[in-house]
Amino acid sequence: MDLPFTESYKIKMVEPIRKSTRKEREEWIKNAKFNLFNLRSEQVFIDLLTDSGTGAMSDRQWGAIMTGDESYAGSSSYYHLKETIKDVTGFEYFLPSHQGRAAENVLFSSLIKAGDLIPGNAHFDTTKGHIEFRHADAIDCTIKEAYDTTKEHPFKGNVDLDKLEHVLISNPKERIPMIIVTVTCNTAGGQPVSMQNLKDVYQMAKKYGITVIFDAARFAENAYFIKMREHGYRNKSIRDIVQEMFSYSDGMTMSSKKDGLVNIGGFMAFRKKEMVEKCSMHTIMYEGYITYGGMSGRDMNALAVGLQEVVEFDYLDTRIQQVKYLGDKLIEYGVPVQQPIGGHAVFVDAKRFLPHVPKDEYIAQTLAVELYLEGGVRGVEIGTLLADRDPHSRENRYPALELVRLAIPRRVYTNNHMHYVAAILKNVYDRRDQLKHGFSITHEAPILRHFTVELERVHKEASVRK
Template identity: 65%
Template sequence: MVEEIYQSTKEEREKWIEEKDYNLFNLESEKVFIDLLTDSGTGAMSDKQWAEIMTGDESYAGSRSFHQLKNTVNKITGFDYLLPTHQGRAAENVLFSALVKEGDVVPGNSHFDTTKGHIEFRKAHAIDCTIDEAFDSEIIHPFKGNIDLNKLEKVYKEYGKEKIPFTLITITCNSSGGQPVSIENIRNVRELSNQYQIPVFFDGARFAENAYFIKEREEEFKNDTIKEIVLEMFSNGDGMTMSSKKDGLVNIGGFIALNDKELYQKCGNFGIIYEGFLSYGGLAGRDLAALSQGLDEATEYSYLKSRISQVEYLGNKLIEYGIPIQQPIGGHAIFIDAVKFLPNISREEFPAQTLGIELYKEGGIRGVEIGTILADRDPETRENRYPKLELLRLAIPRRTYLQSHMDYIAACLKNLFDRRHEISSGYEITWEADILRHFTVKLKKK
């Protein structure tokens, strides 16, 4: 659908963001001109998906729409067992309830905030084994989401299979800038994990975009279809979680897909407790049907080429203006290196959050901080964790904005970049939650 957006004045925006304690999450959507807070559930569905909405089967148990989705997930991923959930973090909650216990460690590439939150909530630890190239925004590496096998084996040797319930591969890797993982790396992780008898799971929220980059950058797969690449990716895992609000092309939903019947049954018990019966998992039948169609559309090259080209267009504009971003350009978002953009703001004053606030005031554009606020405090010391990259993420909703919107975003950022040396102070926290603080944190000017 088309909806009207209101272009406010800078004075209005300065007042609004101050009233919301400088937390971009707190802004009402009508006070945002272009919303790049997230690509999760913010895209537009196709005509075929809307048709599925009208024919969804709302039966509580054994819905036709569930079986339609189950068959689609099996065809696309190869996994035999399906548990729907209402969104991705719900899938994590169910799976981790079955597998993660106090004192465990979960290695992988850069875990996203909710993933790490679910691990730490269970008094376990997430360990980042991403390759070092991912943490230098200027290095060009085709697969910055890759896991460093030496780092991973060090974790395996130190903790062993008794303390490691699984290794998690996030595709694409959001926290390192929407960067893909190669199939070569996935295969190597699987082979190493087999040696130590450790299962491998995927966070597949953006699996189709990952497959697109494999087709474009990994020689072995240049003539394969996206669906063929996806099957090969997932053949190296024991299961996956999915936030369907990304590459499922729907506004709500998620799932767990597994090969092990015993684990499916264990997760199913938690699913019934937390989400609903096994065949609906907190979703309406129409949502299951729309997701089935969305997964099929998202794994077509023509769609992915169009979607990722729009992100590349914006990224190349910013590179042309000299603005420091994570390169190569990722699949779902542009990640601006806030430390390089705002050299006068110390890490203690949250440069990525500062840049996000300035961009909102400049043009009504809402992004999200992927930096120190999101990284939370160390659960034991309660000291701030300072990640290697301090990023402002501009996530592009799927099938939503036009090229003219991208030009506007680039122009606003150029305006800010041209006067970056005038921005000399950041923010401090006045209130925060114990975990996942960035959603509700309150700030004031330093």
């Protein structure tokens, strides 16, 4: 008989988690102003808010921590990480940072000015935030298939080449400091980008003299999908696929808290020394000296080991099969999700789930709160709150998709936990017709509001008067 799927690791340490009562959760979420970010960790049973920095490190990583070199300049841990990055990505030059958005801050401070245009495939929230903070514009060039959650397409993270070329033709190249390609594309549902698309984007960029930067937080998961879905790659190793992927870019930013398999850290890496020279001043100003950049030596050591582990097929197969397990359960229960299932998370289609909730009452946030109330599961809204306001009109931006992301930490939960999450969602789905109203904002920040927003419920009577 065929053998069942099993994890490629065994557990050495456990952490207890507590089941709360609905009455407790109702009080906690109310005190949190209906913002899931404001909950304390002990108020959450299964935490799928993010896969960023929430994974479990391996025994080899914990061992590497003990040999970290904490020298301010020229740490041996820095050189160990530098050699590993070159080995895995092919990039010779790199600058560490304390996390991914810090790398974005350094890179964008060095290259982006007011009035610039930065095309790409559905920029991540902090990426767009950094761009708009500098009074530049992020231009979404994702393929249209990404915005139909019912459509099966193996590479929904792909860049639409016609859209991209229109941006490049219509604007002087001085206004386009870079093209950003996010692998995998988080905002579109953790969807991968094909190797052919990466190659086509790079060739087009070279034609117009534009730099290509990868937002490579989940580069290894992207490589896994190329291996499994793209013709000609099934017999290639993950490491070889990763090398080819990065050959179609000029540089990268990395939140190491994802595919670096660590709890903190990030970096930038480049093909040319001039890019490092442009960014070094801002690294020193914002992060620290160029050989530690906000990271401790022990964390650089752990990251070096994590980057080697993440390109092992067995690890990736275990990781992505668990995400698929949750997605398949939800599909079995009739819950609408982005299909095919992505790499790091399952994305529930809140518009199809809650068709009666008005769009100005934050559909995905309404579903995310209800999921928490039902069973103590914390996801995150990828919808109108995250889309923020248009920087020019200050009106809400209503994205094509309203999603609740269930991001699965690496090497943390079992498939029993995933089954529990699916059952909680099914319970909410079975009573979805009772959920007709959402939330209004009582307080918000001028940018990246979803992290600190405060909300109140919209009651039926108030909605009718409105």
